[in-house]
Amino acid sequence: MIKVGIVGGTGYTGVELLRLLAQHPKVELKAITSRKEAGMPVSEMFPNLRGRVNLKFADPSEAPLKHCDVVFFATPNGIAMQQTRELLDSGVRVIDLAADFRIKDVGVWEKWYGMEHACPDLIEEAVYGLPEMNREKVKTARLVANPGCYPTAAQLGFLPLIEAGVVDVEHLIADCKSGVSGAGRKAEVHALFAEASDNFKAYGVAGHRHLPEIKQGLSLMAGKQAGLTFVPHLTPLIRGIHATLYARLTKDVDLQALFEKRYESEHFVDVMPAGSHPETRSVRSANFCRIAVHRQQEGDMVVVLSVIDNLVKGASGQAVQNMNIMFRLDEAMGLEQIPLLP
Amino acid sequence: MIKVGIVGGTGYTGVELLRLLAQHPKVELKAITSRKEAGMPVSEMFPNLRGRVNLKFADPSEAPLKHCDVVFFATPNGIAMQQTRELLDSGVRVIDLAADFRIKDVGVWEKWYGMEHACPDLIEEAVYGLPEMNREKVKTARLVANPGCYPTAAQLGFLPLIEAGVVDVEHLIADCKSGVSGAGRKAEVHALFAEASDNFKAYGVAGHRHLPEIKQGLSLMAGKQAGLTFVPHLTPLIRGIHATLYARLTKDVDLQALFEKRYESEHFVDVMPAGSHPETRSVRSANFCRIAVHRQQEGDMVVVLSVIDNLVKGASGQAVQNMNIMFRLDEAMGLEQIPLLP
Amino acid sequence: MIKVGIVGGTGYTGVELLRLLAQHPKVELKAITSRKEAGMPVSEMFPNLRGRVNLKFADPSEAPLKHCDVVFFATPNGIAMQQTRELLDSGVRVIDLAADFRIKDVGVWEKWYGMEHACPDLIEEAVYGLPEMNREKVKTARLVANPGCYPTAAQLGFLPLIEAGVVDVEHLIADCKSGVSGAGRKAEVHALFAEASDNFKAYGVAGHRHLPEIKQGLSLMAGKQAGLTFVPHLTPLIRGIHATLYARLTKDVDLQALFEKRYESEHFVDVMPAGSHPETRSVRSANFCRIAVHRQQEGDMVVVLSVIDNLVKGASGQAVQNMNIMFRLDEAMGLEQIPLLP
Amino acid sequence: MIKVGIVGGTGYTGVELLRLLAQHPKVELKAITSRKEAGMPVSEMFPNLRGRVNLKFADPSEAPLKHCDVVFFATPNGIAMQQTRELLDSGVRVIDLAADFRIKDVGVWEKWYGMEHACPDLIEEAVYGLPEMNREKVKTARLVANPGCYPTAAQLGFLPLIEAGVVDVEHLIADCKSGVSGAGRKAEVHALFAEASDNFKAYGVAGHRHLPEIKQGLSLMAGKQAGLTFVPHLTPLIRGIHATLYARLTKDVDLQALFEKRYESEHFVDVMPAGSHPETRSVRSANFCRIAVHRQQEGDMVVVLSVIDNLVKGASGQAVQNMNIMFRLDEAMGLEQIPLLP
Incomplete structure (x- = not known):
């Protein structure tokens, strides 16, 4: 034990x-x-x-x-x-x-x-504990920096595109929406039910702490400095992050195949069928990231939809996943709960 | 299997x-x-x-x-x-x-x-499948009638009082509140988000189908015809029932001890410490019923608070519990998930 | 001005x-x-x-x-x-x-x-500023004590029954549900979105500050000491109170007519048609109290449903109504907004 | 009359x-x-x-x-x-x-x-009834096409940038979020409380009917064909649209001044102070569009935040505004309600 x-x-x-x-x-x-x-x-x-x-x-x-x-x-x-x-x-x-x-x-x-x-x-x-990027390093790490919630959803969504070199990495956009539990269990007025319920807003547009974290990850994937506009929003959910990611295609490519191949051996990343719209509740309480990739009206803009439960894959679940890797357990041990729907 | x-x-x-x-x-x-x-x-x-x-x-x-x-x-x-x-x-x-x-x-x-x-x-x-009342009969049943959601919360809350004969069974009141999933996954206007969200109402005050079911159970406990006023309400939760039960004491009794003793061997009924206010989310996604019993200002009215997840202990979880009993498995097998909070 | x-x-x-x-x-x-x-x-x-x-x-x-x-x-x-x-x-x-x-x-x-x-x-x-009871005194008051939110909904619901002397005033029950704005705009953990959303609970069952206020009002109506059990609950609404009131009939009476007559000249109390279930949203943002009165299955228990917007008729709207009365303005001046639905 | x-x-x-x-x-x-x-x-x-x-x-x-x-x-x-x-x-x-x-x-x-x-x-x-673009034509119109909800929020947000010719109009992005009332009062499963509450998702990424409407408007402003990626999302609000708009700057310009000047005489468009994050609830029940404009970390991407109440400025309120214009009434007549907060 x-x-x-x-x-x-x-x-x-x-x-x-x-x-x-x-x-x-x-x-x-x-x-x-x-x-x-x-x-x-x-x-x-x-x-x-x-x-x-x-x-x-x-x-x-x-x-x-x-x-x-x-x-x-x-x-x-x-x-x-x-x-x-x-x-x-x-x-x-x-x-x-x-x-x-x-x-x-x-x-x-x-x-x-x-x-x-x-x-x-x-x-x-310290090893940045995004297993889908750094699994080998996590195995032997003494110290793991568990990724932030927005960075997990955004990096997993951009990863196949940037690794494959098929998008303009200088003008990436991450329009992200988070449930209110992401603000923590601190007594603050803006997170009160009567403030956050039936309300939607952006925040931190001038610059949010997850911006440099995401940029660091994207730059590592790209092998050069990535450019990113990151706008977080607060939405009246308890749990859940929905990242809507925009990137301009620089090469023609089968996007669905690209994503499916990249994640085919990843237990916790689920590439959904073409045309899907993943819902945050489809991962509620579970360690999955579900992703769909789109090209609207056959234009040159790729739209990636990526959802996680901010408290699980975006925090504590990913931490347990990292622990499993560090201690050479089955990576999914203790993380097999089926998402709660409805 | x-x-x-x-x-x-x-x-x-x-x-x-x-x-x-x-x-x-x-x-x-x-x-x-x-x-x-x-x-x-x-x-x-x-x-x-x-x-x-x-x-x-x-x-x-x-x-x-x-x-x-x-x-x-x-x-x-x-x-x-x-x-x-x-x-x-x-x-x-x-x-x-x-x-x-x-x-x-x-x-x-x-x-x-x-x-x-x-x-x-x-x-x-048919055996009425409320294990806390009918466990022995469920074991050998070919046909189990799984209780309704309101009836589960209400009967488990009244049970110790009526069995012990300490309340007036002719004027019982069950003021119950249900999440919207209780209305099912049917396309109906009253259950739309824009109708049911940020809104609270009673319904079926003239008479709801669960009224005769609860009365039947209470009457069986009492050994005579029970009298019940039952008012269901719709509250903007996805899951959860909160029953607030009122009964007039006819004998002085240690209510906390009465409840704890009645349920001491019940895995899925949790009698909370004196003074508690069980929350519906404390049982979200799990098969528990949590109960607290109060006497306000030392008056003669007992107030019982009883919460369940309507889809679990109020429906599918209780059905699995009954299956476990029928097939002589551990009663809690497959039902050990920890409630999801927040 | x-x-x-x-x-x-x-x-x-x-x-x-x-x-x-x-x-x-x-x-x-x-x-x-x-x-x-x-x-x-x-x-x-x-x-x-x-x-x-x-x-x-x-x-x-x-x-x-x-x-x-x-x-x-x-x-x-x-x-x-x-x-x-x-x-x-x-x-x-x-x-x-x-x-x-x-x-x-x-x-x-x-x-x-x-x-x-x-x-x-x-x-x-000080004059207790419930205009439907104390209009004449409010007119000349220098100091008005504006009623609490629960007390407004509960007293207006019980008033016709008690004034008419048709119920047992020693065993009244008020099962009340409030939106979270009732807790105020204070930074407190229990009122956070991630705590109060998708959750329902009772609180203050041992004794809430509105208990003596409501009892005082009911006793005045009755001309003798009233007995009341009052259980407040927190429900995931921003605004709204729903009071479900229980009283035992001691005389046979046409309840619908009793209520309609009592409130026929009250601008802000709306007695709904027999069989109605008033919704909190039907008074959202407005100064109305809507009431319905029921007898379930022709039993001897009266059930009154009474809804207000806790911030309007339960607080600021009623305060403006009192001001209008004190300054001999039209009682509804500035309070004619139509409730917001949906 | x-x-x-x-x-x-x-x-x-x-x-x-x-x-x-x-x-x-x-x-x-x-x-x-x-x-x-x-x-x-x-x-x-x-x-x-x-x-x-x-x-x-x-x-x-x-x-x-x-x-x-x-x-x-x-x-x-x-x-x-x-x-x-x-x-x-x-x-x-x-x-x-x-x-x-x-x-x-x-x-x-x-x-x-x-x-x-x-x-x-x-x-x-037919005159496209966005008064901030077409007021003169509305005055004499026999037939007004009242704009869609998303198109109202998106066009008002992009308008000053495109009219001034300071952004790349071929790669505009509108990431929009709507409350559930936008789906109408139709009995459909996806709009049920238990489906849409505590859930967030994109929809219609392949192509939503408001895409050609917005593109038509942006192209008219630009005097040439505009390119737009439009992703609508469903968020658990009753009312409200939040448009987050992205455009690449092609000229250096004082964005705040540009927006303030463009809308200085518009009663229903409120350009908020620099650095603001308009909330949907700040326009709830009212006919306003509130807008803030940002440049994140001094990059070349403009981010515009634009909020409306989808049922008011996004539908019925704008229709009344158009009626006022058509009948030469004060444009704000009957539309002066203060937004409901909380």
């Missing part, structure tokens, strides 16, 4: 990790920490876990994190970087669901995240 | 049965029928099942239902009663998710359902 | 007052205060008011409240009672949308609201 | 016309027709109109449409073209909220709408 610790378990990625790990046949949950809620039974905060998770939130200073095989950070940005080195030095592997190790250029990171990085030397070692 | 057939698989209880049965370790899905959609792959209608259910909808006349061990009817009222005898005669056990066999008094049934019953003699044989 | 000030304009009752008053032909908005947001244009916080309300939030100490004809308090409980005397002494009339002056028994008030009352002597003078 | 008739009043644009016209000071509602519901009081179907609209649905053959000054068609596509000539010949002016007269090229129209046009000769006469 893999001994698992979770740092920061009171948010949505935390409770989702618990839901997935409590059903994972090879995992033993050792500790879940929360400075603020130390002592409270986890199932008191999250009644869906009653009878299934009997842990209490532990104070971080007292939790047996160093005796775990792997520790997940489900914390705000800037926490994992404070504690990772000590864990790695104790032989504990680390999967950070926040952004501390996602951006390779520390200057870029510090600009977008507005703080000094505590351990720039670990950034290089 | 238990060979399973489903008649009428295009509604919400149908797709929910598929979700649960496809993950059940002892079930082999043999057939799912739909007259209208015969030939269509199930996963084309329900994309959440892509890669997990490879069946096509079969025409009822061609499906190998007689070679199944058990057949579920996820059909409108009035269908199962046409086909049950033939299946039973072929040695197939039947679980009807509709109402054909729920009411013992055929006259009452015919009045409320507005049709003649096709096989009144089978009504007596 | 009536010169109007608003204290505490950053919540939902504040913005709703602004929406209504900005369209009122006899009102001149003089000031709206917010300690925290002083200096910010109101329309920056509430973009629906762009081009229609050009005020900035003013610091309370600098706002010309004493030069107003009437001041509305759209503040948390406990604020109005600090400032009312000074305003009254300056000849300004006051309408408090919070609870400071609703409960006549100061001991009861202090118990439920957990603070000492700052001006108990003003409580007696 | 202008005598008004409505053909086809049982859909959402119909009830919205009634809401607006019943509050219009210069309108006398003469008739509203519905073949199917003839004889039913309008307020029975739409209880928000109780006490405000006392008409019954009339059979089309019996309604006094020819005695009206103007008739609105709130019908499915293909109806208005059957009846328009007769009305025009009787001196009645016509505003068609459907698509019968929007596309000037009858071949294009017939291809996209799948039927033969009944009166191609009237197409040329």
Whole structure:
């Protein structure tokens, strides 16, 4: 059994990790920490876990994190970087669901995240945990930077096009829509039901933190600097991201075949039949990314539709997928739930 | 492996049965029928099942239902009663998710359902499949009448009070609220998003078909005719029923202890700590009923709060639970998913 | 023109007052205060008011409240009672949308609201502003206590029954459901979209602050102490309250005629035809209360369905209605908007 | 008073016309027709109109449409073209909220709408009723083709850029999101609450009927054939359209100033301050289009955000605006409601 610790378990990625790990046949949950809620039974905060998770939130200073095989950070940005080195030095592997190790250029990171990085030397070692791009590196990683939610949906959608070199990579557009759980379980006015329900808006058009992360990934695929316009929107869903991606074709190609071939051996990426419109609910609660690729009216613009559950493939599910890879388990172990529809 | 057939698989209880049965370790899905959609792959209608259910909808006349061990009817009222005898005669056990066999008094049934019953003699044989009341009878049943959604939530909430004889059974009130999936996957104006969203209303106050079903159950518990006012409401949830139950205390009693004792060995009924307010989402996608019992300001009115997922414990999950009991499997087999929150 | 000030304009009752008053032909908005947001244009916080309300939030100490004809308090409980005397002494009339002056028994008030009352002597003078009960007193009031949202829906529903003496007033039940805007525009986790959406729950079953307010009103109607069980629920609407009221008939009576007669001259109470189920959206954005009265299966339990928009008839609209009465305007002036459907 | 008739009043644009016209000071509602519901009081179907609209649905053959000054068609596509000539010949002016007269090229129209046009000769006469482009022509029009919802939001967003000649008009992108009321009040499975709630999807990517309408408008602005990729999405709102528009800058220009200048005299187009993110709810129930213009990270891509209420500025409100213009009334008469927030 893999001994698992979770740092920061009171948010949505935390409770989702618990839901997935409590059903994972090879995992033993050792500790879940929360400075603020130390002592409270986890199932008191999250009644869906009653009878299934009997842990209490532990104070971080007292939790047996160093005796775990792997520790997940489900914390705000800037926490994992404070504690990772000590864990790695104790032989504990680390999967950070926040952004501390996602951006390779520390200057870029510090600009977008507005703080000094505590351990720039670990950034290089960290493996960006998008298994469909980096599976081999994840296997041996000590430190995995779990991708952001928008970056997962956008990169998986663009990947076949850019790898195949069939689109203009300088003018890519990602028009993305996220459910409100993406804003986290923080008490903020803009995420109140009476604000976010029956309402739709863009945000962060001037520049969102996932912009440099996506650009970094697209540039790596392209082998040169990619140009991207990224507009995130808030939509009244609890869970789900829908990325609508636009790229100009530079070569004629069978798009459907290209996507199907690229992902034929990927368990969690489902290329839908030509003409499909994937729905966010078709992946609700599950670790899938479903993708459809279109050319409208035979024009030169490719439109890719890519959907994930932001809390699963966009966060906690992908983290468990990475753990499975790191510990040489079946990649889908504990992640076989069928999406909930309706 | 238990060979399973489903008649009428295009509604919400149908797709929910598929979700649960496809993950059940002892079930082999043999057939799912739909007259209208015969030939269509199930996963084309329900994309959440892509890669997990490879069946096509079969025409009822061609499906190998007689070679199944058990057949579920996820059909409108009035269908199962046409086909049950033939299946039973072929040695197939039947679980009807509709109402054909729920009411013992055929006259009452015919009045409320507005049709003649096709096989009144089978009504007596049918076992009302609320395991918490009728587990022993379910074990040997050939024909199980799976309870309605409101009746499940209401009966489980009233059961400890009535069995213990501590309330006035002549003036019970069940104020129940249901998500919109309870109306089924039928194209009807009142269930449109633009009608049902951001809206709340009662319906069927003059008399709803679940009224006689609940009264029958409460009367059986009481050993005499129970009196009930039942008001159903439509609330903008996809899934979930919340029953708020009112009864006047006739004896002083430790209500919390009464409920905990009654349900201590029930896997799927969770009596929450005193003072709790169960949320519908705490059982979303799972087969639990969570219950809390209150006395407001130490008055003589007991208030019971009872929540279920109408498609799981209120329909398909309870049907699988009944199947498990009938085939002497672990009662919770295939029903161990943790509720989805948020 | 009536010169109007608003204290505490950053919540939902504040913005709703602004929406209504900005369209009122006899009102001149003089000031709206917010300690925290002083200096910010109101329309920056509430973009629906762009081009229609050009005020900035003013610091309370600098706002010309004493030069107003009437001041509305759209503040948390406990604020109005600090400032009312000074305003009254300056000849300004006051309408408090919070609870400071609703409960006549100061001991009861202090118990439920957990603070000492700052001006108990003003409580007696204050008029409880439910026009359908107290219109004559409102006309001459200097200080109006605007009713709570649940109390408005519940009292208007019970009123004809209790006044006519046809029900058992010792065992009344009010099962009430509220949209999430009723929780206010405060950053609290339980009111987040990802918590409150697709979820239904009861709360405050042990005792909610509106319980003593409703009981006080019902007891006044009855001329003796009324007994009430009151269970509020949170439902995923932005706006709307649905009260489902239960009372036992003690006399046979034509309920429909009773209600129609009681409210025949009330502009804002709409008794719907027999058999109706009023929807919350049928009053969305408007000052109406729509009511239907039922007897299920000819039993002895009366069921009353009563719906309001909690921010209009349940708060700001009723406050404007009271203002109209106090200033001898047409009672419906500025309140003639047709409800928004869908 | 202008005598008004409505053909086809049982859909959402119909009830919205009634809401607006019943509050219009210069309108006398003469008739509203519905073949199917003839004889039913309008307020029975739409209880928000109780006490405000006392008409019954009339059979089309019996309604006094020819005695009206103007008739609105709130019908499915293909109806208005059957009846328009007769009305025009009787001196009645016509505003068609459907698509019968929007596309000037009858071949294009017939291809996209799948039927033969009944009166191609009237197409040329028809004025496309986007007042911000065609106000002068609307004034004298006998027949107005009221624009589609997506086309309104998209054209108003692109207009200043294209008129000023500062973007590449061959590669425009309109990523649009609509609330579910846009699908109409038809009983269809995909628009059920349990299908459309907590779900997000694109649709019609292969080609939506609003594509040729928008392209026609953009080409007129550009003076040459425009190229457009248009992807509509369904989002769980009742009302609202959010258009996110992408265009490549070909000249450096002060975008904010460009937009403010273009719309400075337009009552219903609100250019928000630089950096804004208009929300759909900021126009809910009102006839405004709010627009913000962005350049992300100083790149060469302009991003325009444009929101409307699809039932108001996207349908019935714009129709009333056109009526006001045609009858030389104040353009905003009857359209001054403040948007409903929250």
